[in-house]
Amino acid sequence: MGRKIRFGIIGCGVIAPSHANAIVGNDRAELVAVCDIVEEKAKDLQQKYNVPHYYTDYKEMLKRDDIDVVCICTPSGMHGDMTIDAANAEKHVFCEKPLDITSDKMTRMIEACRENNVKLGCVFQRRLMKEAIETKKALERGEFGKIILADAYLKYYRSQEYYDSAGWRGTWELDGGGALMNQGVHGIDLILWLVGDVESVFAKCETLARDIDVEDTAVALLKFKNGAIGVIEGTTSVYPAQDTRFEIHGENGSVIFSDSGFKQWRRVGDDTDTFPDVQIEKVGGSDDPTSISQLGHNLLIDDMISAVLEDRDPMITGESFRKAVDLILAIYESARTGKEVFLK
Ligand SMILES: NC(=O)c1ccc[n+]([C@@H]2O[C@H](COP(=O)([O-])OP(=O)(O)OC[C@H]3O[C@@H](n4cnc5c(N)ncnc54)[C@H](O)[C@@H]3O)[C@@H](O)[C@H]2O)c1
Numbered sequence: 001m002g003r004k005i006r007f008g009i010i011g012c013g014v015i016a017p018s019h020a021n022a023i024v025g026n027d028r029a030e031l032v033a034v035c036d037i038v039e040e041k042a043k044d045l046q047q048k049y050n051v052p053h054y055y056t057d058y059k060e061m062l063k064r065d066d067i068d069v070v071c072i073c074t075p076s077g078m079h080g081d082m083t084i085d086a087a088n089a090e091k092h093v094f095c096e097k098p099l100d101i102t103s104d105k106m107t108r109m110i111e112a113c114r115e116n117n118v119k120l121g122c123v124f125q126r127r128l129m130k131e132a133i134e135t136k137k138a139l140e141r142g143e144f145g146k147i148i149l150a151d152a153y154l155k156y157y158r159s160q161e162y163y164d165s166a167g168w169r170g171t172w173e174l175d176g177g178g179a180l181m182n183q184g185v186h187g188i189d190l191i192l193w194l195v196g197d198v199e200s201v202f203a204k205c206e207t208l209a210r211d212i213d214v215e216d217t218a219v220a221l222l223k224f225k226n227g228a229i230g231v232i233e234g235t236t237s238v239y240p241a242q243d244t245r246f247e248i249h250g251e252n253g254s255v256i257f258s259d260s261g262f263k264q265w266r267r268v269g270d271d272t273d274t275f276p277d278v279q280i281e282k283v284g285g286s287d288d289p290t291s292i293s294q295l296g297h298n299l300l301i302d303d304m305i306s307a308v309l310e311d312r313d314p315m316i317t318g319e320s321f322r323k324a325v326d327l328i329l330a331i332y333e334s335a336r337t338g339k340e341v342f343l344k
Helices: 016-024 039-048 058-062 076-088 103-115 130-140 160-164 179-195 295-310 318-337
Strands: 005-010 029-035 053-055 069-072 092-095 120-122 147-155 198-206 217-224 229-235 245-250 253-258 261-267
Touching (some): 005 016, 005 058, 005 295, 016 029, 016 039, 016 295, 029 039, 039 053, 053 058, 058 076, 069 076, 076 092, 092 103, 103 120, 103 318, 120 295, 120 318, 130 245, 130 253, 130 261, 179 217, 179 229, 179 245, 179 318, 198 318, 217 318
Parallel strands (some): 005 029, 005 069, 029 053, 069 092, 092 120, 147 229
Antiparallel strands (some): 147 245, 198 217
C-alpha cells in the first residue's frame, strides 16, 4: 500500500468524533494532531483516539509538515478564515457544513484553495443517502419527465438547552442563521443537487419558539431555473422532530423519500410503487445532533483520501457546496425585504 494521508482536526466538539472515527477507521489514513482553543477538549479527543499531538492554537498545528489534510470542525463562521489559513499553509481542507456563512468568504476560500493547489472537500453526508443517489440517477435519465414541483420538508427539534450549550449556536455572527443555515442546509443542498439551481425565492423567516437571534422557522417558495417550483419548510422547533422529507413530482410520476426510506416511486399508469432495490441506512440527526450516522463521514473521508492521492476533485467541491448557502442567504434577504430575490 502507498503512503498514508495524514490528518489534523481543528475543533474538538460535537462533530469532531465523526471525523476522528472516519480517519482512524480508514487504513489509508492517520490522525496526527487535534486542536481546540479549550485545552481540555483537545486533550480529551487526543486521548480517546490515541492521537500523537494536540494544540490550542490552530496556526501552530498548521506549521507541522506531516499533516496533509485539515478537517475544519469549528463554528460555521470560522470555516472561511481557517480554510484560507490552511490552504496558505499548503494543507488540503475537509470542511464541515456550511462552507461558511457569507458569500464573499466562500469565494475567497475557494480561491485560496485553487491558488495553493490544494483540494477543498466538503461534508454534506446526505448526498450519500442511497435514496438520494437513486433519485438523482432517475431524474438524470428522465424517468419522471420534466420536473414540475420539488419540495423539501426539514422539520427538526432542537431545545433551548441545545442553543445554550455553546455560545455560537443561534447567533448571526457564528452560526450565520438558524433552522436553515445550520440544520436545513443539508436538505437544501440535497434538493439543489437533485433538481438543479434556483432562479428566485420568496420567503418568510421567523423566530417563534426559541430565545435566539436567528430564525427557528422558515418557509420559502422556490422557482428553479428548469421551470419547476417548490417549497422549503425548515424549523428546529417542532416536537416531535419529523424525518426530513423530499417530494419531487415530474410530468410522468413522483418520487418521495425521507430519512426512513422511499415513500413513493411511481410512474404515470402504474398502480403501485416500484422502489429501487437498495439497502437503506437511516441518516439520523433530526431530533438529536449526536445521533447522525457515521457512514457518511466514513465515505467522504475515504473519497477525500482518494482525491488527494489521485489528484482529482473531491466528490463534493466548494463550488457545489456553496450553492446551499447562497440560496439560504437569498432566502434571508427575501424575508428581510419582503421581496422576491433573484440568484446570480
Ligand atoms: N455534518 C453534520 O451533520 C454536522 C453535525 C453537527 C455539526 N456540524 C458542523 O460542524 C461545525 C461544528 O459544530 P459542533 O456542533 O461540533 O460545534 P461545537 O461547539 O460542539 O464544537 C466546536 C468546537 O470548536 C472549538 N473552537 C472554537 N474556536 C476555535 C478556534 N479558534 N480554534 C480551535 N477550536 C476552536 C470549540 O471550543 C468547540 O470545541 C459547525 O459548522 C456545524 O455546522 C455538522
